[in-house]
Amino acid sequence: MRDREYDITLDALADSLEGKLSEAQAAEVRDALAASAEIRADYLWLQGVAHDLEAIGAQVIKGAPEIDVVDAVLRAVDRAAASEKTVHLEERKPARPSFALWGAVALAAAAVVVIMGLVFEFGIFGPSEPSAPVASQGPARPPVPDERVAVIPPDETPGSGRLDDAMEQLERELAETLDTPSKHADRGGFLATAAPVLGNVTQDDVVALRQAAVSDPDAWVRLKRMATLDAATAAEVVSNPEVSPDAIVGAAASLPDEEARQWLVTAVGRMDQQKPYAGLALATTYMAQPAPTAEQPAFALFDGMTESDLRAFLSEMAALQEADPENALLDALRAGALLRLGDTDGALAALASLQGKDLATAYGLDAARSRQLALAAAGMSEESARMLSAVLAGSDQYNMLCDLARDLLQSGQAHEAQGDPDTARQIYEATQRLGEQVTGNAVLSEESLAGIDIQRMAMEGLEALYAGSDLAGEMERLTTSALALVSQINSLGGMLESLDQLFLGGGDSSFWNQLSEQILQFGDLSVFESSP
């Protein structure tokens, strides 16, 4: 009995401290207090403790000055804003037809409304409790005194501690964003799983797997397996005189390198116009591309290539740069190969060229469309091939881009270890710039993620390089970049989540056809642009 009453008084005290004791509770407390001297003593003790605790708290801030960091904050965010070259994905999407072009406008629009609601409800920072009504929760702003106590000199320059903190937040945000089953988890092992009969794959099969992939990494493996031709089927596709050159490019990815190279040359020759993505596919046939293992889950792009392969690759790069001179990725690829060949000066010249450009692309959409054509040519239904290619769009490019960054940064580390921090710094900075260019040009979430990951890797290199040095200005710049990148990750995280919700929301065949067509035409980053 006493315990129950004792609990009553404790709870009541907690509520009374918040000033929200109900009438019934107040009556219960009054009854309890009237009935027991022991409870009265406890209650008085609790009141006294609450008072003492508040007094203890007040003591620590006794003598604390008033601060004014308004100007310092605004200067800091101005710097952050200046470095947010590609801040919000929503603001960066390419011009494209709106949902008004979609046949099932009502269905799509309804889905978008639901999804955007879910994004707000379950966003990274959005707690799941019921929303509180909008009201002013801010304390009344105290009058500004004529003279503030300025015991602390204004110094908004981030020190190494702030940089550590920013990098830690960056890691955490990226980990949260990637804390979903990854498309990149199994880069070769999926071929060990049984290949489906292409003609039997339905659009519903693809959608169901995509829905499962929200929580099941194996679903991504099965999607990749489904979208990868075996060599025999690929050989049939490329040798069919009826198929388009683009379908040949898609199918050649499943052929042995030598054979793929011959067919890619044939395909490029048959194209009415130059298509750089085909040239890049041709160049990558010289790459060894070892399969990741448990011991080495990630590798650098040029691992395993011989000198003659590297030189052949550079030759293809030269031709490709003539076709697409503004693509900074080609400079980065060239630099990576040159570094492997020990041509540091040539590599730095290529990286300098990269720095002067605005865009970098691995042609993710072109590659996805060529895969669609190859799958269809291999016997998969049009709608299944389109859906499958759409949901996997950009995933191969993510791997290639990150492997390239890893290669460049390893070269930088090697120069650093050899006592050449200046070259290392140029490589790291160019790699960071490459990440910005990739993100800035992304139309696929996978490309955007790759660009962010590249920037993150490069920043780690720069952070290590600056550690122990006296480069306050550089650390400040890096801190600002890291914070801007956190902002980009947040935007992308919300986008990835809403894409998941889009698939989970379901739809009919018409909806999926239009969605997959939309993705293959304009990328998945723009599917929520719904203004008519």
Place this chain on the structure above:
Amino acid sequence: MHANRVHCVDEVQKTDEELMVALRGGDREALAELVRRYQNDIFRFCLHYLRDFELARELAQETFVRVYVARQRFDETRKFRPWVLCIARNLSLNELKRKKSVHMESLEEYASAARDDDGELHRSSDGIPDQELMEQERREALARLLDFLDGESREIVILRFFQKMSARDIAEVVGSTEGAVRTRLHRILKSLREKSLVVKDHL
């Protein structure tokens, strides 16, 4: 000189959440107004964790930079204050972790500490009237009891009694539920009461 700053009347009249919406739309003055409203609140909040004026000021400033960085993901249907305190708390805990001092300073130090004009902690009972001295000793005894609490419980005490936050707001700041916070607070008080009976003379 800051007293002469011209503040936008519109911004002053807006709620915190409306200011965040304006900030998302690129209104720089909205951020300035939020900083004015909360900078000293955040500064003192950080001070409870860090016990260091300069660090607390730095983190208060950093908190608002983070507010700017995370502006797109603020849900304006929720309250701003717990959200910004959550950011300040994370920064403070990171700072403590970075300094390898995860456990907060003894609350006994807290109870007996006073600050001189330079902001330095010092301990003194000279010239204090008997009544005040007794109160101070009682609080020191209470602080010693608090030192038996685990870190999370002490944080709840700080937020509830030092910051005078509601259980609901504490829940938002520490990423818990209102019910869980209330339960924990209940246990803390009960535990303190039981311990106080053992050291009754002090209380």
